[in-house]
Amino acid sequence: MLLTISLEASHDTLEAAAWYEKKALFLGNRFLDDLQKAYDTISQFPEAFGFFNKPSRVRQGPLHHFPYITFITLLRKRKSGL
Numbered sequence: 001m002l003l004t005i006s007l008e009a010s011h012d013t014l015e016a017a018a019w020y021e022k023k024a025l026f027l028g029n030r031f032l033d034d035l036q037k038a039y040d041t042i043s044q045f046p047e048a049f050g051f052f053n054k055p056s057r058v059r060q061g062p063l064h065h066f067p068y069i070t071f072i073t074l075l076r077k078r079k080s081g082l
Contacts, residue, residue, distance in 0.1 A: 001043050003072075016068070034063045038070050046074055 005013075013035060021028030038061055042049065049059035052071060061070050 001046050001074075003039055003043055020066075031063075031066050031068075034065050035068070035070070038063050042070065042072055046072060 013032070017028035017031050019028075020031045042061060046059070049061040049072060052058040052060040057073050059072050059074065061072070062068070063070070
């Protein structure tokens with residue numbers, strides 16, 4: 001599955017990593033590593049994540065070592081018009 005990260009989420013990620021890095025050396029990198037592991041898991045098993053709000057298609061998955069949650073929306077594949 002291809003992941004597309006919104007501009008807002010990318011900005012929030014950089015802010016959080018910078019905040020953690022100010023707290024402790026390499027903690028920002030550990031945060032980014034944890035987030036990348038979550039993205040890898042989402043790419044492989046997107047339906048393993050629970051729904052954030054049942055009627056919507058938004059799913060959520062927590063990071064393992066930091067108090068953050070990733071939110072994903074599964075989009076349907078477009079059919080090619082060949």
